[in-house]
Amino acid sequence: MASATFFTTIALGQQAVTPYLPTHQEVIASYKKANDLDSALRNIAVVTNIAPNWQPKGETFWYRKALDNRKQEYYLVNAATGSRKKAFDHERIASALSKLTGTAYDAQKLPFTDMLFSEDGTAVTIKAGADWVKCDLNTYTAEKTSKPDYRAYNPNLPLQQRTYRWEGSRSRDSISPDKQWTAYAKDGNLFVKNVSDGHEVQFTTDGTSTQPYGGFVWSPDSKNLIGYHIDPKKTKEVYYVLSSVTGTTRGELKSHEYDQPGDDFTSYEPFIFNIATKAKLPFKTDKIDFFGTPKLRWREGSTRYFTYERVDRGHQRFRVIEVDVQTGNTRNIIDEKTNTFIYEQRIDTRYLPKTHEILWVTEEDGWRHAYLVNDITGKQQLITKGNWVLRDIDSVDAKKREIWFKASGMNAGEDPYFMHYYRIGFDGKNLVNITPEKGNHSVTFSPDRKYFIDTYSQVNVAPVITLKRTADGKKVTDLETADLTSLLATGIKLPEVFVAKARDGKTDIWGVIYRPAFMDPAKTYPIIENIYAGPQDSFVPKSFSAVNEMQSLAQLGFIVVQMDGMGTANRSKAFHDVCWKNLADAGFDDRILWMKAMAAKYPQADINRVGLFGTSAGGQNAAGGLLFHPEFYKVGVAACGCHDNRIDKQWWNEQWMGYPVGPHYEAQSNITNAAKLKGDLLLIVGEADENVPPESTYRFADALIKANKEFELLTVPGMGHSDGGPYGRRRKRNFFIKHLLNAEPPSKNTGEM
Incomplete structure (x- = not known):
């Protein structure tokens, strides 16, 4: 509930500032102004991009x-x-x-x-x-x-798609490249049949229907076959009930397969089968017990050696392993180990078979950079370097020996998250920034890559869209420069970029501030943080947008903020590592310091009235703010939160919380810590959520009830993973009005809105 201090005049230095505490009628008027502004903004065009x-x-x-x-x-x-x-x-x-x-x-x-x-x-x-x-x-x-005979070009697709390192299940039968042999499993064992005479050879006898051989892949010369002795583990299911299916009078039970942290995975013991000698050689390395069978890459000009990639469960080791089919011997061409985590989904390997090289992108030196690796000698050469982040490789020109990539943090004096596009030689020389203008850049190329369209802006600086030549980055012509005249005429306030120091007193934390269009500078307004602390990315907007939920929510009388605290991605490895086995941290120490610095600069920000909201991992964070930092956060709205990392999906949670599942999982669970709740909490969940099981929220609610805590729970029938849709968002706004503004929100039932 609202503190009594909210009703007093707050003295800030020599300036007396009164808390904004609207009446019920003023709240109704605010809703009307906000809705009118939303309607006006929807009819104002700000060109933020074009689709060529x-x-x-x-x-x-x-x-x-x-x-x-x-x-x-x-x-x-x-x-x-x-x-x-x-x-x-x-x-x-x-x-x-x-x-x-x-x-x-x-x-x-x-x-x-x-x-x-x-x-x-x-x-x-x-x-x-x-x-x-x-x-x-x-x-x-x-x-x-008639329809023209042409195929439309999609400029948003990368020139070269990354190949996934796991291929998953395969056909049981596999025909050799020379069409002379067919490999297949029968009664769990490997058989090879000669296509010409039908002669069948049994290679294994220890396979069974429950532990069969499979995943067969031939060598290019058809002399060897790679296969796996498989120990299958059934993926367990999670359930939910659709309560309100039209035309029924009973709930409908639904289930789907869903791996959770600690669940057993199917394992694959790899072997080499020689067709001529009938020999069965094991790979002289570990059994594959994470994800599935790997993609095999045969060395150019050789049928003796191939490589595959392996990430160990727990995400602390990544290897590119070479296998000698004549001996079964293996060699680690790349062997990266870490005491924290390797971000598996951002491991990028590009193979250059003709030169026996691998382009490898990793955080091994403390920042995400590209290496050139010789896959015969294993020699590694750092291509990009510095205190900045290579965000993604766009393409590789093997003939010119150049990498085209996008990166952030290289330009001094800029937001370190701003994206720019570059090219560089394999030798680390001749770095060229083809998008030097200050701002966050997005680029699409022409089909022949002779030209590109560069769109850049800042969260409070209008977009510019230009056509440039790829060869030298020179501008051909301006296409669009957004005009903000009509937008600003509505009275809307553009967001402000704000920077404050992190918990270490050194690192910059970047965020944005949204203010009400009709803000009274003599009053203080509650702060609402839009939180998502998922370590998989960074989340503060960097490009211009005329309309978003934060801007809309601010119009009701709030200062709405968002920042990326430590533990999120796209900064240094040390910045990112804060999340390791530590998701409950959520960068809160940095976020709180950031908001206190903002309030120190802007007396209109009421640091004593702070709420937060989030969805999914953000829902976990929003509830966590009230549990672990009740001295700061007073009101929270948590939608479809993964409130216990043991309940959520395996691949996401083990990436950051590690494997095996240890006591830290329970210690950081919102469910385990439910008795710590002090503020006002609204939980929202869709009953048909297949991303985060609904029981994550229900178990949290159960723990709160058992702890005799008061809270509100909104279950949206039939809805999947979301913030509750339009209804949930309205309930969220009303919750903040009630508990941060101490006002009664307008009622739909009585026609007040």
Whole structure:
């Protein structure tokens, strides 16, 4: 409940500031203003990106530009000349299509998503509804036609897709590359049959129906077969009940397979089977007991050696292992070990078979960087280096021996999370920043990668969209520069970027502040933190957005903030390692210091009235704030939280909490610590959540009840993993109004909103 101090005037230095504590009628007025502002913002177009539709030859593209009041227009760009013009006369083409199809087309709201321009630009073929129409752009006469024979190019796909290191289950039968042999399992054992004469050879006798051989892969020369003696473990199931299925009078029980931390995994003991000698050789290394059978990569020009990747369970060791099929001997080409964790999903290996090299991205030196590894000698050479983060490899040019990548933290004086695009030689020389402008950059390339579209902005700086040449990064032409005049005329306040020191007194913590549009500088406003401390990424917005939930929530009389504390990703390895076996930490020490620094600078921020909300891992964090830091956080809304890391999914939780499951799992559980609750808590859960089992929330509620704690629980029938949808978000806002503003929220039931 609201503290009595909320009702007193707070003296801040020489300035007297009164807490904002609206009446019920003022809250209703705030809701109306907020809704009116949301409606106004939805009708104001701020161009934050474009979707280029490259034409077949790759030198021209068209795009659709959003205008105010949900209108739009189309532009055609010639990348070679830099010309940009309206794609056609919108009035005339709307008239032509209306006349041809009998459907009225609004020239200001043309709904085109598929268009192909002729090479000379004098005609365009458009998908209009279910029809394809060709329109002469000189006369604006239109006729129905057939679908053009071309394949649309998706510029958002990377040039080179990463290959996943595990291939999973395979067919039981496997035909050799020379088509002479078929390998298969029968009664759990490996058999090989000669295709020509049907002669069958049994290779194993110790296989059974419960522990069979399988996962067969041939060597390129068909002389050897790789297979596994498998010890299967059934994945256990989790359950939920759909309570309100239309047309039924009973709940419907649902189940699905779901690995949880500590569950047994299927294991695979690998062997080499020689077709000529009938020999069975084991790999001279550990049994594979994590994930599934690996992808095998045969050395270029050799049928004797192959490699595979292995991550040990517990995420503390990663290897690229070479196998000699003649002896079964193995050699670790890459062998990375750590006392904390290796972020498995961000291990990136790119194989260059012709030069016997591997590009390997790792945090081994304390920052995420790229290495060049010789897969014969094992020699490693650091390509990128420095106190910054290689975020992702876009592509590898093996001929030019260059890496194209995106990174953050390299540019001094900038937000260290801002993304920029670079290229560099394999030797670590000739680093080029092709997106040097200050801001957070997003890039898409033309089909031949001769040009790229660079979109950059900051959370409070309007987007700029330019066309550039890839060879030298030089600008060809500006495409769009967002105009914020209409947006700012609504009175909305753009967010502020705020930086404060972390718990170590040295590290910068970056965040954003959203304020009400109609803020009274003589009053103090409660602080609400939007929290998500999941270690898999960073979460504070870096690019411009005219509308988001934080901005909308602020309009009701709150200062809404978000920051990335220690334990989240995209900074140094040491910054990230704070989460190791320590998810309950959630960077709270950094977050609290950040908000206290903000309140010290801005007296309108009421540090005595602080709430927080979050979803999924953020739901765990939101509840954790009330349990572990009740002296600071007073109100929390936790949606579909993973309140005990033993209940949530195996792959996510073991990545950060480690394996085997130890006592630290229980010690950090919200359920175990339920009796510590002091603030006001709203729990939200969808009954059909298949991401985080609903019982995570229900068990937490059960523990709170047994501890005789008061809280609110909202279960949304039929809903999956979410914040409760529009209804849940309204309940969340009302909860904050009631407990942080000490006001009665408007009632839908009585027509107050």
